[in-house]
Amino acid sequence: MKITVNVDECIGAAMCTGLAPKVFGLSEEGLVALLDEEPPQELRERLERAVGACPVSAIRMQD
Numbered sequence: 530m531k532i533t534v535n536v537d538e539c540i541g542a543a544m545c546t547g548l549a550p551k552v553f554g555l556s557e558e559g560l561v562a563l564l565d566e567e568p569p570q571e572l573r574e575r576l577e578r579a580v581g582a583c584p585v586s587a588i589r590m591q592d
């Protein structure tokens with residue numbers, strides 16, 4: 530599973546950081562910072578929720 534984020538789209542809503550804090554952090558600019566590009570399968574459910582919760586659809590998930 531591979532995660533990518535589009536920082537240009539991110540508005541810093543921080544939904545993703547709350548749902549998967551091991552994978553998403555916030556940069557000094559208050560935008561998403563990807564902490565783990567290939568997270569373990571056990572985080573899949575949380576990551577799917579983060580993808581759905583992002584208000585600007587800035588998170589992509591690939592198998």
Ligand code: SF4
Binds near residue numbers: 538553586
């Ligand atoms: S949920 Fe979306 S907009 Fe909010 S910090 Fe994460 S990537 Fe950015």
